Amino acid sequence: MINLQKGQRIEIGLSKVGVGLGWDPNESTGFDFDLDASAFMLGSNKKLPQDEFFVFYNNQKSPDGAVESSGDDLTGGNSDGGDDETLTVDLTKVDPRIEEIIFTVTIHEAIARKQNFGQVHNSYIRIYNAVTNEDIARYDLDEDFSIETAVEFGRLYKRGSEWKFEAMGIGYKGGLQYFVDKYAY
Structure with missing residues (x-):
């Protein structure tokens, strides 16, 4: 595994990569932890060419079929120690207008529930080779982003005909709406 800084x-x-998000259910009292992995497929202007290129729990497949979400895990209970939500990316299908794909992780209703990544045990996001399941890059959210509620994890971007991955690792005290406002046309 390459540990990216x-x-x-x-x-x-690779032509197929996956983004996996995992966390443990909340065992203390209070609200469940609902983490969400999302993908923003952007054109040359760093905006979505159309809303449907924003892949998240209410739009689980991009119009070109390149990015697909496994759906919404509301508690972190889908797996024991593995990925609870995944985004699968087939780079051979990406619409030619798309030049980069940004991956984010957010905590649903973090403000109302007074939650941050530091409270979510064993939370991580990783990008991996979807054929071999080998990790390419990974962040432990509870350690690296303890006071944040949203993270721009990384981006796949096109250089000529090649796809590259950049580890971004930028934390924010916002929610999914922050990224929607940033990337919507």
Whole structure:
């Protein structure tokens, strides 16, 4: 596994990659932890060409069929120690207008529930080779982003005909709406 540092870039050299998000259910009292993995497929202007290129729990497949979500896990109970939500990316299907795909992770209703990543045990996001399941990059959210509620994890971007991955690792105190406002046309 390549442990990428923030800002580090690597050539993917793969046609199928996955983004996995995992966390443990909330065992203390209070609300469940509902983490969400999303993908923003952007054109040359760094905006969505159309709303449907925003893949998240209410739109689980991009119009070109390139990015697909496994659906919404509301508690972190889908797996024991593995990925609870995944985004699968087939780079051979990406619409030619798309030049980069940004992956984010957010906590649903974090403000109302007074939650942050530091409270969510064993929370992580990773990008991996979807054929071999080998990790390419991974962040432990509870350690790296303890006070944040939203993270821009990384991006796949096109250089000529090649796809590369850049580990971004930028934390925010916002929610999914922050990214929607940033990337919507």
